[in-house]
Amino acid sequence: MIERHLIVPVVPETLWEALTDPQEVGAWFGHQVEWELTPGAPARWTDTDGAGQGRVGVVEEVAPARRLRFRWWPESDEGPASEVTYELEPAPDDPECTHLTVREAPLPERPETSARARAATSANATVAWDMWDTRHAGLWIRLHSPARVGA
Amino acid sequence: MNVDAVFAALADPTRRSVLQRLSEQGPLTATELARVTPVSRQAVVKHLSQLADAGLVGRRRTGREVRYGLEAGTLDPAQAWLVEVGGQWDRRLRALDERLAARQSKGGEAGP
Numbered sequence: 001m002i003e004r005h006l007i008v009p010v011v012p013e014t015l016w017e018a019l020t021d022p023q024e025v026g027a028w029f030g031h032q033v034e035w036e037l038t039p040g041a042p043a044r045w046t047d048t049d050g051a052g053q054g055r056v057g058v059v060e061e062v063a064p065a066r067r068l069r070f071r072w073w074p075e076s077d078e079g080p081a082s083e084v085t086y087e088l089e090p091a092p093d094d095p096e097c098t099h100l101t102v103r104e105a106p107l108p109e110r111p112e113t114s115a116r117a118r119a120a121t122s123a124n125a126t127v128a129w130d131m132w133d134t135r136h137a138g139l140w141i142r143l144h145s146p147a148r149v150g151a
Numbered sequence: 152m153n154v155d156a157v158f159a160a161l162a163d164p165t166r167r168s169v170l171q172r173l174s175e176q177g178p179l180t181a182t183e184l185a186r187v188t189p190v191s192r193q194a195v196v197k198h199l200s201q202l203a204d205a206g207l208v209g210r211r212r213t214g215r216e217v218r219y220g221l222e223a224g225t226l227d228p229a230q231a232w233l234v235e236v237g238g239q240w241d242r243r244l245r246a247l248d249e250r251l252a253a254r255q256s257k258g259g260e261a262g263p
Contacts, residue, residue: 001232001233004244008251018247027246027250028250030243080154080232106154108159
């Protein structure tokens with residue numbers, strides 16, 4: 001639902017480290033992360049300001065220097081679960097640079113730890129999220145929402 | 152907070168066109184909507200059901216008729232989610248960009 005793009009002046013492997021190494025993530029993400037880069041592994045984020053909420057979640061897909069996908073939700077259980085995807089590609093005109101695409105989309109239900117519940121959630125997510133349409137759905141909301149938040 | 156149901160409801164062009172028509176013409180019956188939508192009345196009823204479950208349309212009974220009307224306020228949490236989460240990523244990516252640019256200019260990369 002959210003999509004952002006960034007071109008960074010480092011090769012994909014270096015960007016991957018910045019995105020995944022707990023020593024590096026804390027410096028820019030706004031949370032410290034504890035995780036293992038293995039599909040199905042649990043993850044935990046602690047707010048580095050100390051004031052905010054912790055989050056917990058599950059690593060979903062790991063393709064080093066290419067794609068990372070994880071699901072997360074507030075530790076307090078208030079607020080939707082969502083799925084975050086990082087996609088890394090060498091920048092088209094400069095192999096020393098990398099194009100990062102970040103997507104975050106809310107999920108229909110909390111992933112549980114059982115494989116069956118997680119499989120059901122994945123099926124729901126696949127049915128509910130046609131990525132082309134969700135990008136346009138986000139635009140539609142911006143155009144049609146009666147309350148324009150902020151400026 | 153059920154923004155996922157709102158986004159899922161909006162992820163279909165027929166449902167978006169139904170909402171568009173309701174916002175332009177006010178409350179309509181399923182039959183009236185089916186006349187101006189290129190799908191069957193049965194399909195329109197299914198779409199209206201999903202839109203109602205997501206809180207995007209409300210059912211109003213006037214005599215023997217059921218009219219469907221836009222519940223405009225329901226978009227607000229979805230809009231707020233986009234703004235809040237989008238803003239978080241803007242901040243994070245700015246910080247990531249600065250960090251990597253600083254590293255690059257300090258010669259942090261291994262030479263070719």
